[in-house]
Amino acid sequence: MSILVLGGAGYIGSHAVYQLIDQKSDVVVIDNLQTGHREAIHPEAKFYEGDCRDIEFMRKVFSTESIDSVIHFAANSLVGESMQEPLKYFDNNVHGTQVLLQVMQEYDVKKIVFSSSAATYGEPNSIPITEDIPTNPTNAYGETKLTMEKMMKWCEQAYGIRHVSLRYFNVAGARESGEIGEDHSPETHLIPIILETALGQRSHITVFGDDYDTPDGTCIRDYVHIEDLIHAHILALAYLNNSGKSNIFNLGSNQGFSVKEMIETARKVTNRVIPEKLGERRAGDPSILIASSEKAATILNWHPTKNSIEKIIQDAWNWHLNNPNGFNKDVSNE
């Protein structure tokens, strides 16, 4: 029996495939390579190139492979873009998940681990954020993730498909052994942008606002190492395999760091000059997001081991230093 990883060529999905293969699982990957990289797919995974909205393609994969459970990463995930093009997000994220659930129901696959987001909460009314606070997304991306969660809830009632929804906080870092890492185009995330600046690929990092109600005025986020994050997916699959009921878990580190602290730490880790400039606030950025991951600790037995920001930045830096052009080896770095 195989585990199907949708979006297994993307940043988070590819790290999941590597860890699943480390633990000797059979893995089938589906990816449309819209934002993923062929080079990021583990060579031992069985790869189908196609789109999860294409029901005939999905039926072909489900009828060819013997799929036991699904981990679903395939989604568009840029907050800013989701505000400009919400329908693209509803189509790919929500409709794509609808087709996936339809095919799971047809082929009697009853377990899914789903990549959700802290963006489902919006501006939280209390910190740290627990799973029971109200969900009020402030952007279309977060709304699609919440809608996907709700769709799964009804599919459980109707078809008995159990799900674990994992609400990620700020995922960063790279696989320790260095084969894969983060490579987005365009890049919008803080840590890769800081490291591209350290490499001299950008002249500076722009700090989006320093007048927030935080100690140094810059936004505070909760960073979680990609390897720890993926380990939670493996525990979530084990939980579903042990008849666990559908559930939602935050994945963070229970600690927050400001944008300025992240830049300062990156200067120490890389030992490079990282010029910064002050810019405007970015629309839709909440001032502080810190997870409580107590629930994942208690129920899934998830205990992150790599959650110092030095470690997260160090592993991301190793990847950037060795792969300054990401997966595109042909581009010269002159």
Ligand code: UDP
């Ligand atoms: N940020 C920044 N400059 C950048 C990119 C991000 O100041 O070039 C800030 C952003 O405003 C937020 C934090 O860094 O407060 C983390 O942003 P990111 O896009 O990495 O993740 P998000 O919190 O949006 O999921």
